[in-house]
Amino acid sequence: MIAYLIGNVKDKYEDFVILEVNGIGYEIFTPFPVNEDYIKLYIFEHIKEDSHDLYGFLTFKDKEIFKKLITVNGVGPKLACQMIKTYGIDELVNYIVLEDTKALGKITGIGPKTSKRIVLELKDILLKDYSPNITSSTYTDDDAVFALIALGYSEVDSQNAVNAVLAPDDTTEDIIKKSLKILSQKV
Known part of the structure; x- marks a missing residue:
């Protein structure tokens, strides 16, 4: 299992980068734009019968939240990336913790049932593990x-x-x- 990769970003695309590490180019899907030329990405490997995809994150926390998202039935790695790309990690966690299914439903590929399932399955986990991420504007008193x-x-x-x-x-x-x-x- 690959924990992280450090290397030179050779090519940048909308949803992935090519990261060169010791002469090997890795195609890594990212839910955020990569602006740096030299970067460390925490890696999640998604291995299926017909593919072996790598997903990269700037922080270990981002990777862990991604892993929690894909535990929800109906949320695969591509959809989890879309969720993160749409709102960013902290805002996404806020929407889930605050049970904002309308905001979740605005993400392409998420309907009412899936947004409710995401809240039901992840709210307590995210509130417990990542409550410091809830923005001060969210909780006024x-x-x-x-x-x-x-x-x-x-x-x-x-x-x-x-x-x-x-x-x-x-x-x-x-x-x-x-x-x-x-x-x-x-x-």
């Missing part, structure tokens, strides 16, 4: 959101309610009270 979740509201509904009522001088208690009014009207 963590304590209020967590309190609403503890009261039985979904994470998405809690976050949306908090964002709707958030005011600079409000305490967490004020935010929770205002959010509860919005959430009780939704029922």
Whole structure:
């Protein structure tokens, strides 16, 4: 198994690069544009009966998230690359953790059932393993959101309610009270 390759980028294409390592050219699919001429790529090998494809990532974390994406039934390596290419790793993780199936559904090749399956199978794993990637703009008042979740509201509904009522001088208690009014009207 190849953990990573370091070498000179000889050719760049839309979805892959040719990386020369010790005189051997490797075709490596990448979900991002490669701008450097000399690069280290963490490699995932996808071996099937009729192919042996290499996928390259700038960080080990990116590779691990890619591996989690392809565990979902209906998400193969090409679709996982498309997902990463569309939103980037951090934004993609945010959409999954926040159960934003609409954003996931905008990716070519992902329908409503697949987007729900992705959220169902990966939300808890990504929240546990990669919660530091959730952007600060996503969680404006963590304590209020967590309190609403503890009261039985979904994470998405809690976050949306908090964002709707958030005011600079409000305490967490004020935010929770205002959010509860919005959430009780939704029922």
